[in-house]
Amino acid sequence: MSLLTIRNVKVAYGKVVALDGVSLTVGEGELVTLVGTNGAGKSTLMKAIMGIVRCSAGEIECEGRSLFGRETHDIARLGIAYVPEGRGTLRELSVRENLRLGAFWRPWDAEAKSDLDRVLARFPILAERINQHAGTLSGGEQQMLVIGRALMSRPRLMLLDEPSLGLAPLIGQRIFDIVAELSAQGVAVLLVEQNAHAALKLAKRGYVLDMGKIVLEGEGLADSRLVREAYLGSEACGL
């Protein structure tokens, strides 16, 4: 059984249809990529999963439990960690406080503290800046912070929305390496990326979203001729 099942989800902002019958699954510990042009509806799908936008039809389930009608914080407590586009750093809070809030709904016990040690070991730069305001961190550091914060909740599934956006290519690559690492450790990941080439190469399975519909899905999409022409080609042209 897959961890996350999305069936025929429809979302509309007023008269504008953002998602028009999207279906998608993410298996236990699987890394799945969702690519598509700007405005294809990738972020909307993430928000629909988190209960931030309301679906007008369809079904979203996590381990067989429907997510519909649940509040965002309840969905988070099911073990779904969402890293929104633009990262969602709490800039006024210190690095430590950001990480502390990652484990908000867990007791702050020895286990949580050892998780903190593990996150800091994984991202040594965060340990150095532990008492700084998160707003003073660089873009790459902030991305590490929010991933670290997401890990503090011991997630079953991570939703990553454009983690490499606005980062230098080298740092972006570092983020992708971390994502791969997480996946290898058994955390399921749904990765949304505009950097389609890198993302599709990273994941075994992927989806292509266009105008609110899944137009392509399957394994080895990075090598698909259609994807190459429609999306990766434009990427190569520098768009």
Place this chain on the structure above:
Amino acid sequence: MLAQQLANGVMLGSTYALVAIGYTLIFGVLRLLHLAHGEVFMVGAFAGLQALLWWQFGPLAALIVGLIASAVIGMLLELVAFRPIRKRGNSHLAPIVSTIGAGLVLQEVMTKTFGAEQTPFPSALSRVIYNLGIISVTGSQIFILSVAIVTMIALHLFVTRTRYGIAMRATSENLQVAAILGINVNTVILVTFGVASALGGIAGVLVGLNFNAISPFMGVEMGIKGMAVMLIGGLGSIYGAMIGGLLLGIVEVMSVAYLVSSLRDAFAFGLMILILILRPRGLFQTGIRTER
């Protein structure tokens, strides 16, 4: 005289600060003005008065009764005047109207119960005067100042050391991010109202103890001053509200002491305008902008 006037300003300013912190906490999580907060402050003063009159409690117990009464009223206001509107989509105008209405209801209830005139507040504290070199303070003033300082330290520890305190600041910075971290935003908002209103209640009892009179309309002016302090300190900044409150208290007292009392409010709001011209986002700038 300057030192004594500074002390007077600090006394007045510490109550402004407590009220302004309440505004700023609520503005932080909701981005909305709570226009009945002045009345919550007033309710605290009357509750404290009852504690002193009916049950013959000491000032410390009166303070606790005042803060509990205000916290309850404040949380009730969130449930009645804010939450239903929030559930129906984000209107910025509706909560203004609903809180003004709630404030008027509180004023009317208090007027019917206690009369529209100022009610004398028993001087529960010693009138013993301590001469500390160039300034002299009464026992009651020492009590008031200690309460204000202890309250502010407690608040500082709450927002930096406790789970709900940090969650409150997170909610204040970004409601959606707080929610995706598993924070129940509605609970945090309710807690925020409780804390903010409790501070207002403490301020109400302190004003009663310090100036020996309270009235159902005392919240109106305090409400305006509290909002001014919030703007001076920087929207959403707790420490800005503390400093801004003291600053406003000192400026008011100085303008009365060295100029004319009729210009007091002109100076107070002149200070606010000046600070906003020089630093449009207040003394302690935060991520919150007024324009959204």
Place this chain on the structure above:
Amino acid sequence: MFKNWKTGSAVIGLLLAGGVSAVADVSIGILIPSSGKGASYGQQQLNAINMFMEKYSDIGGKAGKLKLVIYDTRGENTEAINLSRKLMDSDQVEAIIGPQFSAEAEVAFPLAVRGETTMITPMAAKAGIATANRPWAFRFALTTENVYRPLLDAWLKKQSTPIKKVVILMDGKDAVSSFDGKTVFPALLKDRGIEVLDTVSFQTGDIDYSAQVTRAKSLNPDGIVVSALYNEAAHTVSELRKQGMNQPIVAGVGVNDPRFIQIGGAATEGVMAASDFFAENPKPAVAAWVKDYEERFKQKPSNASGQMYDTLYLMRECIKKTEVTGADFKADRVKLRDCWANMKDLDAPLMGPTSIDKNGDGTRVPTVLVVKGPNFVVAQ
């Protein structure tokens, strides 16, 4: 609008008088606000008029009965003007008692001068209104100046250590308190050789008085003058005592209210003030009158009723003394004017011996009061 006092008894009086000899009644016009914004004053004054007429409608001597022609001005200036004319021209009264408010008196008094009729206001308080309309206009009430003169004398006399320097604390927003604090008190203090170190103001409705009091304290005065309404005065006095200023305090007319003591509590102990009419006055004549009033009307008499009663009484005294008969109203008007203008220590039943000064204003010794425990008492 027209209220002739007890038409029935007036008619009977006329018949009886007619049986004895052909003397006319002495008619006095009365202008009160028995409806409109000042209706409560007017009603209290009507109460006093009723009590008075029951006892004193017979004048005795050559005169017949006292006849009152009462009109309601509704507290409005135009009515005060029209009704003053009516009383002088159509009703041909011997004198007019009224109008009651300063604004009304200001516009009606010039008519009294033109119509050569004595007009006396029992309660209008604004300084200078009678002075501007000599020789026909008068005021029974004490101006604040006339209240404060004996008050200050009593206050200064009471102190064991003489007072040389004072600070005045006043409400800058309230018209009377501010005028008294800026003009009346300083002039009277200067006459008594006392230096006013500073005049510090606060505003009606303030809650914090610490800055003003600290400023006063820094000047180290021998005594303090508070010119404010009862609420603000109570807070000022509290703050003075709180900051350890134990100098003697004298207060303006605004504190003549039991709530001054209620709000200020123990801090008001010893504060001195003065009042024209003091309902708790133990003087037998006053106490009996107050008791009678309370029994009839189920309320405490106010200043307004006391002033009306005494003004009527003095008017009747003048009628008797100058042998006004109501036969020749023009001659009567002059006689009554001269009686009022030269009034010297004529004993009014409630407020005591009353004189009229060169300004046309009433002078007498007000009741000097001092706070003792929870009450004002007459200062010894």
